[in-house]
Amino acid sequence: MSDFPYSRLRRFPDVEAENLQAWDATDELLVAEALRADAPGARIAVIGDEYGAITLALAAAGLRGIRVHQDLATGRRALANNARALLSADAVSGTGRVEGGHADGVADLPREDTAFTSHELGPELLSGARLVLLQLPKALAELEEIADAIARWAAPDVVVIAGGRVKHMTLGQNEVLGRFFENVQAQRAQRKSRLVIAAGPRPVAGTPPFPVVETHEGLTLVAHGGAFAGARLDIGTRVLLDALALGRSQLLQNGVEKAETARNGGFAEDSGGVSARTVVDLGCGTGALAVSYALAHPEVQVLATDRSAAAVASARETVRANGVEDRVTVTHDDAGSEIAAASVDIVLLNPPFHLGASVHTGAATRLFEASARILRPGGELWTVFNSSLAYRGELTRLIGETEQILRTPKFTVTRSIRRS
Known part of the structure; x- marks a missing residue:
């Protein structure tokens, strides 16, 4: 030994x-x-x-x-x-x-x-x-x-x-x-x-078994073997997309925005009416959130980032498959460490609650802290999490005022406004 x-x-x-x-x-x-x-x-x-x-x-x-x-x-x-x-x-x-x-x-x-x-x-x-x-x-x-x-x-x-x-x-x-x-x-x-x-x-097939491809209501997802949820649209991401659509609908009703609501998008303006131009999908996985947002908002530049190389390779293929290479950039990074402070209008986040094989909330906390660092004052964090984890107090402490947008029997979606 x-x-x-x-x-x-x-x-x-x-x-x-x-x-x-x-x-x-x-x-x-x-x-x-x-x-x-x-x-x-x-x-x-x-x-x-x-x-x-x-x-x-x-x-x-x-x-x-x-x-x-x-x-x-x-x-x-x-x-x-x-x-x-x-x-x-x-x-x-x-x-x-x-x-x-x-x-x-x-x-x-x-x-x-x-x-x-x-x-x-x-x-x-x-x-x-x-x-x-x-x-x-x-x-x-x-x-x-x-x-x-x-x-x-x-x-x-x-x-x-x-x-x-x-x-x-x-x-x-x-x-x-x-x-x-x-x-x-x-x-x-x-x-x-x-x-x-x-x-x-043993002899292998002529082409590797990965990546795999699936299409979901007009969104094409591509996944390598190590990407979370594969080419499926996982339930947490679905709930966050629904909440983003709900938030956009509410803004329409308030007369803030005149564009048509999209099922798989989000809103293009923050609570103060300032146009969002920089959106980050933090922990992007296969890129479902980033690409959905880009498809709904052609005027927005989206940065998708993940610490998993398999996820990054998958997200890049997803970006190409949906034809949004000019508006979505994918990087391999740890908790947004390469993103400038106070430079982002909106962060989209579906955080993990595992560290390897261990259940541990530290992974989500690091991403909340990263969001606080990269969001500009007044910027927004939209996040989805298992309702049993009760992150709302932590989000309020780390980011700022936090409201519940949507809740299902399993998941909660919140919007947090970065305090000045």
């Missing part, structure tokens, strides 16, 4: 709390198996390393050229922060993201003078990889996209060592792996974690 100082790892800039840590026993088991496999670092790909525990433990053991894919922007930043804190300057020098690809779909092997390089899920990450270490994702669709990518682009003799906490593992995960690999073998549980070994990649 590695003597790597796991206890020094931090989650920052992700939420940090006493009941949340930056590694678990699965990370340690994956590292131990990788070191026993004795594969060169340039032939190792790591997928789902939340805060760098796997990658940095291998790098500390002397491996170089490791390729890494992390979905979340917070994880990518935490990996970089932890690398600077725990690895030598020589090992960290030259690490970073590698963009671009090769026309023939084959990537060069990574440099072996740096500890790791970060990549999106694709041939640059997996070409020539003989060992893939995988923290099993919760969503089977995400696992399917990952398994297909490994079988499609990794070396023919690739071995996948996947792991997770026993309480979160399912037979469905084994079944998904079995569709892409000849041999799938679950190992004995240790310390409430379990590893699954997969080998012998």
